[in-house]
Amino acid sequence: MGMGDYIVIDHMIGPFEFACESVSTGTPFNARVDDDKREIFSDHTFPDQHPSACRFLRPNGSRIICTIHRDSPPQCKFYRCVVMRIFNEKGVDIGMVRGTFSLHSDDPGLRNVWEEACQKIPESDPDSEIRIQVYLENHGYRVE
Template sequence: MVFSCRQCGSCCMYLGDYIVIRRQTGPFTFECESVSTGTSFKAEVDEDKREIFTDFSFPERNPTACPFLRPDGDLLRCTIHRDSPGQCKYFRCVLMHVSDGQGLLLGTVRGTLDLHSDDRGLRTVWEEIVRKRPKDDGEAEPWIASFLIENGYHVD
């Protein structure tokens, strides 16, 4: 299960209060703060994203978005991919897509290891998972995948 970010940008659309530019130090360099962790970081806009970064109409229209988010065709891109803070780099919105034997998507397991599903059968299995899963999240992730597969689900 390798997480692949689709660069939809939805996880960055409401992070304007959390990724804050404290000072601009050059045309494309900034001193910033990750407010949720209280850590400072320096960021330079990636060279290949400077053209899209300098269009400020998107942050003007979307003041709740992270100040480094910009549209690029159909995508919303992080323009400081190289220098973005650790919690951004390692964020995974969806860990598993859970389908039935015919490939019908029944639900998703989010990065916080909770289930999003309206399927009654899957939700019942999930209650058992919650009771039995290892406490440690790192151990729980492969354990949950194995448990779902043992119960007839397809996981990717």
């Protein structure tokens, strides 16, 4: 939501295709809007209402998503704002895990299970993300 000064569109180079710059690194890159996100990208209401947001960000139902997932610059791919969304047995969205691998949730049960998982599965484990996901699923949560 605050990346509008860092990911900048220089000009359009084709239908849904743009010459851009990643300002923090001074790196130019070309980005084509993902085929399945062109309809939501074409609605400019959101970026017009949120001038600090990256121009490629759009609402999609209850979520806000990147419309150039395929062509986003390396730092975006590396950071990944949200790596997991966690739902309870009723399908209610009760938490998210950010790219820094921190849980954001007000649900005490989920927080307890998350802490257990983190104690059993070290972050240094190269499979920690998938192992924690399985741990949560084995405790009745749905993870996307």
